Amino acid sequence: MEGQLAHIGAGIAGLGTGIAALGVGNVAANYLAGALRNPSAAASQTATLFIGIAFAEALGIFSFLIALLLMFAV
Amino acid sequence: MEGQLAHIGAGIAGLGTGIAALGVGNVAANYLAGALRNPSAAASQTATLFIGIAFAEALGIFSFLIALLLMFAV
Amino acid sequence: MEGQLAHIGAGIAGLGTGIAALGVGNVAANYLAGALRNPSAAASQTATLFIGIAFAEALGIFSFLIALLLMFAV
Amino acid sequence: MEGQLAHIGAGIAGLGTGIAALGVGNVAANYLAGALRNPSAAASQTATLFIGIAFAEALGIFSFLIALLLMFAV
Amino acid sequence: MEGQLAHIGAGIAGLGTGIAALGVGNVAANYLAGALRNPSAAASQTATLFIGIAFAEALGIFSFLIALLLMFAV
Numbered sequence: 001m002e003g004q005l006a007h008i009g010a011g012i013a014g015l016g017t018g019i020a021a022l023g024v025g026n027v028a029a030n031y032l033a034g035a036l037r038n039p040s041a042a043a044s045q046t047a048t049l050f051i052g053i054a055f056a057e058a059l060g061i062f063s064f065l066i067a068l069l070l071m072f073a074v
Numbered sequence: 075m076e077g078q079l080a081h082i083g084a085g086i087a088g089l090g091t092g093i094a095a096l097g098v099g100n101v102a103a104n105y106l107a108g109a110l111r112n113p114s115a116a117a118s119q120t121a122t123l124f125i126g127i128a129f130a131e132a133l134g135i136f137s138f139l140i141a142l143l144l145m146f147a148v
Numbered sequence: 149m150e151g152q153l154a155h156i157g158a159g160i161a162g163l164g165t166g167i168a169a170l171g172v173g174n175v176a177a178n179y180l181a182g183a184l185r186n187p188s189a190a191a192s193q194t195a196t197l198f199i200g201i202a203f204a205e206a207l208g209i210f211s212f213l214i215a216l217l218l219m220f221a222v
Numbered sequence: 223m224e225g226q227l228a229h230i231g232a233g234i235a236g237l238g239t240g241i242a243a244l245g246v247g248n249v250a251a252n253y254l255a256g257a258l259r260n261p262s263a264a265a266s267q268t269a270t271l272f273i274g275i276a277f278a279e280a281l282g283i284f285s286f287l288i289a290l291l292l293m294f295a296v
Numbered sequence: 297m298e299g300q301l302a303h304i305g306a307g308i309a310g311l312g313t314g315i316a317a318l319g320v321g322n323v324a325a326n327y328l329a330g331a332l333r334n335p336s337a338a339a340s341q342t343a344t345l346f347i348g349i350a351f352a353e354a355l356g357i358f359s360f361l362i363a364l365l366l367m368f369a370v
Contacts, residue, residue, distance in 0.1 A: 004079040007144055011083025014140035018090025021133035025097025028126025029104035032119055036108025039115035049122065053129050060133040067140045071148045078153040081218055085157025088214035092164025095207035099171025102200025103178035106193055110182025113189035123196070127203050134207040141214045145222050152227040155292055159231025162288035166238025169281035173245025176274025177252035180267055184256025187263035197270070201277050208281040215288045219296045226301040229366050233305025236362035240312025243355035247319025250348025251326035254341055258330025261337035271344070275351050282355040289362045293370050
């Protein structure tokens with residue numbers, strides 16, 4: 001059973017990857033809600049949209065990285 | 075029991091895939107809510123809709139990838 | 149107990165399939181709310197409705213696929 | 223204990239079936255809220271109501287299917 | 297411990313049955329909120345109310361069925 005428990009850990013980290021998608025979706029959802037209420041201001045906030053998505057996505061990718069490390073590096 | 079625990083991990087990662095669908099659904103839901111409130115601006119935000127869906131979907135696919143790796147690669 | 153733990157994993161992935169239904173339901177719910185507030189614009193957003201449902205449904209089907217793989221392929 | 227762990231998995235998949243009911247309920251709830259605010263437009267969205275219910279219900283039935291497979295097929 | 301683990305599964309499926317009640321309650325709650333805001337239109341949506349309740353209730357009954365099968369049939 002050496003190393004087997006690490007695979008359960010990798011799966012749980014994959015769960016974290018999926019939950020991070022909620023955060024990314026939340027950023028994009030609120031941008032869209034605001035941009036369609038006030039389209040003329042939308043272009044000025046595109047940079048902020050990508051900043052918000054990038055930071056949330058980064059945490060999801062960290063989760064993914066943990067899963068990869070648990071599977072192949074430890 | 076070699077490799078069996080990895081299958082539980084794969085199932086948990088599959089749970090993460092399903093949760094990512096919430097994030098994707100959130101983006102599309104808010105786009106639809108906004109587009110039906112202000113249809114004339116909807117076309118200008120289609121690109122953002124796909125950007126938002128793509129980033130959230132990517133994390134769901136990472137989760138799916140972890141499940142596949144746990145089943146067939148480790 | 150060979151292969152038995154994979155069945156728990158399949159069940160957890162099936163849980164993910166059910167959660168993905170929340171995302172799909174969210175897309176359709178917001179479309180209906182918007183379409184009944186502004187029926188004249190509803191037809192123009194039908195394509196977006198199906199795009200949103202398709203992406204969220206895809207992640208749920210990925211979850212279902214993981215469950216099937218865990219039951220019959222590994 | 224042959225096959226017993228699969229029964230826990232079937233129960234977890236049954237939990238997913240129940241969660242999918244939230245998605246279906248969400249679609250119907252938003253339709254009713256909209257239809258009672260704007261009854262004259264309700265008939266035009268009945269098709270969308272059933273499309274939304276069908277896609278979310280399908281994922282719940284996939285969950286149910288996983289539970290049945292875990293109980294009787296594996 | 298033969299068959300005992302199936303009872304845990306039955307309990308988890310019963311949890312799913314309870315969660316489905318949230319979906320059903322959501323449909324009825326939105327109908328009531330709308331019907332009390334616009335009582336004259338309430339009668340026209342009674343059919344939809346029962347359709348929405350039926351589909352969400354069905355998924356809860358599937359969950360209940362899984363629990364019964366786990367207790368008496370497997």
